[in-house]
Amino acid sequence: MAQELAPLVRDGVRILVLEKGPRLADEEFTGRELEMADALYQDGGAFLTRDGTMTLAFASAYGGSTVVYTGTSLPPPQRVIRAWDVPGLDHGDLTRRSAKYAEQNNVHPLDDRLINDNNRLFVEGGRKAGYLVEQFPVNVKGCRGSSLCNLGCPNQAKQGTNRVQLPRAERAGVEVVTRAEVLRIEPDRTLRVRVSQKAAGTKGAPSEWEAGDYQVQARIVVAAAGAIGTSALLLRSPLPAPRSLGHGFTCHPALILVAEHPHPITNDVGHPKSYFVDHAESEGFVLETCMYFPFVTAKSLTGFGPAHSAIMQAFPRLQMILILACDHAAPGNRITVNRAGNPVVYYRFMPETIKGLVRGTRAAARIFFAAGARRVHAPADPTLLEAAEAGRLEERITARHFQPGMLGVSAAHLMGGCGMGRSAADSVTDAWGRVHGLPWLRVADASLFPDALEINPYLTIMGLADRVAEAVRRDARDLLGSGPHVATAGA
Amino acid sequence: MTPSVFRAVATCVVPEAGGLDAAQWDEMAAIVARAVAARPRALQRQLALFFTLLEWLPLLRYGRRLSRLDAGRRARVLDRLQRAPVLLLRRGFWGVRTLILMGYYGRPAAAAAIGYRADPRGWEARR
Numbered sequence: 001m002a003q004e005l006a007p008l009v010r011d012g013v014r015i016l017v018l019e020k021g022p023r024l025a026d027e028e029f030t031g032r033e034l035e036m037a038d039a040l041y042q043d044g045g046a047f048l049t050r051d052g053t054m055t056l057a058f059a060s061a062y063g064g065s066t067v068v069y070t071g072t073s074l075p076p077p078q079r080v081i082r083a084w085d086v087p088g089l090d091h092g093d094l095t096r097r098s099a100k101y102a103e104q105n106n107v108h109p110l111d112d113r114l115i116n117d118n119n120r121l122f123v124e125g126g127r128k129a130g131y132l133v134e135q136f137p138v139n140v141k142g143c144r145g146s147s148l149c150n151l152g153c154p155n156q157a158k159q160g161t162n163r164v165q166l167p168r169a170e171r172a173g174v175e176v177v178t179r180a181e182v183l184r185i186e187p188d189r190t191l192r193v194r195v196s197q198k199a200a201g202t203k204g205a206p207s208e209w210e211a212g213d214y215q216v217q218a219r220i221v222v223a224a225a226g227a228i229g230t231s232a233l234l235l236r237s238p239l240p241a242p243r244s245l246g247h248g249f250t251c252h253p254a255l256i257l258v259a260e261h262p263h264p265i266t267n268d269v270g271h272p273k274s275y276f277v278d279h280a281e282s283e284g285f286v287l288e289t290c291m292y293f294p295f296v297t298a299k300s301l302t303g304f305g306p307a308h309s310a311i312m313q314a315f316p317r318l319q320m321i322l323i324l325a326c327d328h329a330a331p332g333n334r335i336t337v338n339r340a341g342n343p344v345v346y347y348r349f350m351p352e353t354i355k356g357l358v359r360g361t362r363a364a365a366r367i368f369f370a371a372g373a374r375r376v377h378a379p380a381d382p383t384l385l386e387a388a389e390a391g392r393l394e395e396r397i398t399a400r401h402f403q404p405g406m407l408g409v410s411a412a413h414l415m416g417g418c419g420m421g422r423s424a425a426d427s428v429t430d431a432w433g434r435v436h437g438l439p440w441l442r443v444a445d446a447s448l449f450p451d452a453l454e455i456n457p458y459l460t461i462m463g464l465a466d467r468v469a470e471a472v473r474r475d476a477r478d479l480l481g482s483g484p485h486v487a488t489a490g491a
Numbered sequence: 492m493t494p495s496v497f498r499a500v501a502t503c504v505v506p507e508a509g510g511l512d513a514a515q516w517d518e519m520a521a522i523v524a525r526a527v528a529a530r531p532r533a534l535q536r537q538l539a540l541f542f543t544l545l546e547w548l549p550l551l552r553y554g555r556r557l558s559r560l561d562a563g564r565r566a567r568v569l570d571r572l573q574r575a576p577v578l579l580l581r582r583g584f585w586g587v588r589t590l591i592l593m594g595y596y597g598r599p600a601a602a603a604a605i606g607y608r609a610d611p612r613g614w615e616a617r618r
Contacts, residue, residue: 029611031609031610031611032599033602034522034597038529043529043530044526046589048534051578052582052585114614143613144611144613144614145614146609146610146612146613148609155611266617269608269609269614269616269617293609294596294597294601294605295592295593295596295597297596298596299589299592299593303573304503304505304569304573305506306506308504309506309507313605315607316608403581404578404581405578405581405582405585406573406581406585408585
């Protein structure tokens with residue numbers, strides 16, 4: 001967004017990016033689990049839904065969640081974009097725009113020499129079990145295989161917006177202010193902003209501005225704080241926003257499944273997420289290779305005690321698969337704010353979402369066993385499934401073991417809340433991110449999704465933001481009038 | 492939460508925690524305390540209440556507090572909670588279990604003990 005608005009700087013327009021999170025120096029990315037989770041994620045990566053049955057992981061840093069994802073970059077699926085049925089949103093156009101960022105961010109399939117055993121076993125097992133296994137294009141340059149993508153790449157190999165688009169925007173004259181939280185947007189387009197002090201012992205540079213409260217007068221405001229951040233910001237702003245604001249939240253609830261092999265494998269070295277199996281349309285799930293850190297792995301496994309410990313002790317022999325359920329916008333699943341203005345996410349697991357997780361778990365178990373695993377740890381009773389039980393997966397893995405609150409479900413693909421659509425009666429924005437009834441207010445992030453994307457959303461978000469930027473440039477003359485003015489991107 | 496209840500639950504969730512020395516328990520407790528302190532007050536109160544419930548609930552069935560039960564009975568109490576029909580109880584146990592796992596596996600020594608070897612140098616560190 002900031003990069004695409006940067007040409008306006010030459011016309012005398014002042015562009016300001018207000019980023020809530022800190023700006024970390026390269027050497028601050030240590031790869032240490034708790035330290036980096038605290039530094040980069042909101043609530044350490046464990047933002048709880050209202051009923052406490054799922055954690056949501058999203059970053060709060062210069063570059064947003066592109067700092068902490070694995071770099072997987074897929075174009076938007078035609079089937080899903082058509083099903084969204086947003087007037088004016090064309091799949092071909094979105095794909096072309098996404099391709100532009102795929103090129104800018106060096107998206108490509110990893111060289112075979114860099115693929116580790118954890119990923120190879122997924123390919124072998126998946127093919128033996130009859131699944132179509134596809135390779136993820138990833139946005140890395142000079143990947144050393146630290147496996148630490150989700151803690152921020154310690155080698156600056158991942159080409160997220162913190163490495164590519166934001167630095168370019170800054171070089172072109174866009175101002176970025178970190179540790180600057182937009183508290184609310186007033187109807188007269190004044191932003192109430194609070195700049196925080198860097199706390200002692202924490203990572204990141206101090207803010208570019210002195211700590212304190214500010215009022216920023218803007219002519220155009222673009223909210224790009226992610227599904228939760230943007231929805232919460234608009235909800236606590238005294239604006240005549242459409243009624244559906246905050247609704248339509250989806251998140252691809254995910255489960256981590258592990259299996260133990262007889263021999264050590266390379267798993268905590270190499271890019272962690274290189275392959276996937278897409279059964280979103282037919283069975284409501286996507287399987288992806290993954291590799292997590294000790295605490296995240298431990299909390300994601302069901303149960304406790306000796307069986308749980310036994311699998312943790314087998315860490316060098318563990319293969320991991322991430323199961324993403326393709327949920328859909330449902331009444332009641334929404335983002336709200338509490339009295340203090342903080343976001344609260346209501347999420348109830350729909351029966352189809354649970355079915356997606358169950359079917360995905362069975363499929364992952366089939367792949368594990370086909371790859372030679374001797375046992376699989378899954379939500380079942382008992383939790384360890386031995387290879388001899390490979391033929392009894394339907395019987396052993398059932399929905400009764402997938403009750404909310406019984407298993408460690410987390411989500412990192414947070415979507416919706418400011419969905420695109422026809423009018424204020426059915427949506428928050430139009431197909432160009434314009435909030436209905438407020439032409440000066442735009443949205444440019446995953447909150448625009450009217451429903452789940454059913455695949456990793458990074459490139460689709462970039463493509464949509466590109467459209468929003470084009471519309472802002474087009475409307476700039478009318479909205480800014482003559483002379484220098486402030487446009488604000490990000491929140 | 493009192494240290495005796497915390498240890499009683501922790502050694503049930505991660506049996507290896509029984510082998511930690513005083514300094515390692517302190518390290519684990521400090522990680523948990525920091526995580527709890529970062530949470531909203533209401534959640535902190537709920538957590539404290541749940542630890543109290545955990546300690547006293549077994550009195551009804553076994554006539555003893557959780558911290559006075561043998562390991563087998565402690566495990567059975569916790570297992571019932573994780574399968575409880577009431578979401579509030581399942582959620583409470585899930586939260587306590589998560590904190591304990593964070594305290595235990597969040598220590599670099601525990602990560603090394605299970606063979607976790609991720610290194611920023613990646614492949615180069617394995618050659």
